Amino acid sequence: MTLTADQTAVDQGRRLVTELPGPRSRELMARKSVAVAGGVGTTMPVFAARAAGGIVVDVDGNHLIDLGSGIAVTTVGNSAPRVVDAVQEQVAAFTHTCFMVTPYEGYVAVAEALNRVTPGDHEKRSALFNSGAEAVENAVKIARAATGRDAVAVFDHAYHGRTNLTMAMTAKVMPYKRGFGPFAGEVYRAPVSYPFRDAGPDGALDGAAAARRALDLLDKQVGADQLAALVIEPIQGEGGFIEPAPGFLPALAQWCHEHGVVFVADEVQTGFARTGDWFACDREGVVPDLIVTAKGIAGGLPLSAVTGRAELMDAAHAGGLGGTYGGNPLACAAALAAIETIEAEGLLGRAREVEALMTRRLRALQERDPRIGDLRGRGAMIAVELVRPGTTEPDADLAKAVATAAHRDGVIVLTCGTYSNVLRFLPPLSISDALLEDALDVLDTAFASVPGKAR
Incomplete structure (x- = not known):
């Protein structure tokens, strides 16, 4: 993938000039410990100063390879040129009026774009919010208003957010609910459907x-009537990049x-080209009748949406949906630029190229190391589930150790999973093949450095 001038301004190579x-x-970090609430944790104790392409530069000048994208947010790349230009133009015009007071075109244009790119050719409406959790809550509100029913069904290993309702919908207790x-x-x-763990004497459930x-x-x-x-x-x-067996979603x-x-x-993490x-x-x-989006929607600015069938979306009474910052004009400008970037730069295809490269390397690693029980995912949303060799027993300690070793060598890697035993990879689609190969070399070394690898 060709890097833009803005991306090449940040050297696209891993480089450590200090210890991490x-x-x-x-x-x-010392200032954080006395100023920020203790409940706000961090994956790595390094502070970002700049980011572009596949690199995050910390305040000490270290260049780290980004396999996290701010948890699937900067899919089009950090400070993507179209996003930067659009936000700069908008911030010079106005920063806020509240769409519910004096509306503006950007909100309408984002709704039109979402109605166009989301699945299905039926008549749709969209409403904009701030976070994924807020959008999930509003999707539930809309469904209840449309059906006159109360109950909501969710699934094992689900993650839907940190608000009261979405915590109830989320499966994992620590750290989200306890x-x-x-x-x-x-x-x-x-x-x-969890194919790796559904396996029985007759094979996995289809x-x-x-x-x-x-x-x-x-x-x-x-x-069903409730x-x-x-x-x-x-x-x-967050549940572990669990991809259900084919046919599961259509049957539901x-x-x-x-x-x-x-x-x-809930396509908060999977949306906007992430899966190819x-x-x-x-x-x-x-x-879907309703689709919830956030994260990669706006190139790093806070925005989320519910898009769905017009008759459902219009079921809520006037004033029943909204919020002071929902569809902020800066975020709307960024979202339009992010969608344009995905289309103009062929990022659906790029996600599939990333998938091919990463699965090739990770499959080879799996063949050498029986502690990788499963390799799964799509596009630039790939994961390995780590287990004790010859079993499906989760190995959370191994996941933590490998991630820590990768961090030490300048690669941002995230963990996830109900059992905390999954390494997940969410690189920005602006990352180069060379950086991906280097990151996977570091991952190979990290696995080899942790005791227990089969020889």
């Missing part, structure tokens, strides 16, 4: 069988259609 963290980062209850009611959980298992449970525990919405991540994010969507349940796709399609639902032709 360096002295300036240590100073800032000590923060009581949670919102009328949330019911069903088993997801998608249709896994869907029957989930829907049978919902029928018994809740009843469900307002079924909410699912097409590929689960069909059941929802038959029973008047609103099918909500506009949206992960596209791969199997699944058309």
Whole structure:
């Protein structure tokens, strides 16, 4: 991929000039410890000063390879040129009026763009918010208003946010839920299709069988006539990049259609070219009733959305949806520029190129190291699940150790998973092949450095 002038201004190579963290980062971390609430953690104790392409430069001048994209946010690249230009133009015009007071064209243009690129050719409407969790909550509000029902179905290993309702919808207790209850009611959980862990004597459950298992449970525990919405991540994010077996999502969507349940796709992490399609639902032709987006929507600025069937989106009364900052004009300008970048630079294809390179290297590593139990994902959303050799027993300590070793050598790697045993890779689509290869060389070394590797 050709780098822009802005990207080449940040040298696109890994370079460590101090130990990590360096002295300036240590100073800032000391300030953080007395100024920032202790509940706000960090993955790496280094402070960013600049970022572009596939590199984050810290305050000590170290160049780190970015395999995290700010948790799937800077998909089009950090400080992408179109995004920078659009935001600069908008900030000079005005920064805020509140769309609910004096509206502006940017909000309408983003809604039009979302209505165009999201799955399905039916008539749609969109509403804009700030965060993924806020958008998920509003999708539930819309579904309840449209159906007159209360109950919401979610899945094992799900992550939907940190607000009260979305904590109830999220599966993992630590660090997201412990000590923060009581949670919102009328949330019911069903088993997801998890091919690596669904394997039995007769092999893994296929998608249709896994869907029957989930829907049978919902029928018994809740009843379809009580469900307002079924909410699912097409590929689960924080839960471990779990990609359900083919046929699982279409079966759920069909059941929802038959029973008047609103099918909500939470594409906060999977959307906007991340998986090699506009949206992960596209791969199997699944058309959700409502789709929730955020993260990669606006090139790093806070924006989220709910887009869906017009009759559902219009079910809420006037004034029932919105928020002071929802659809902020700077974020709207950034979103339009990010969507233009995806289309103009062929980033759907680039995501598939990243997938091919990363899976080739990680498959070779898996063949050498039996502690990699599973390799999965799509596009620039790839993960390895780490286990004790010869078993499916999760090895969270190994994941932590490998990530720490990679961090020490200048590669930003994130962990995730219900069992905290998954390494996830979310590089920006502006990253070069050379940087990806270097990062994977570091990962190879990190695995080799951690005791227990089979020889």
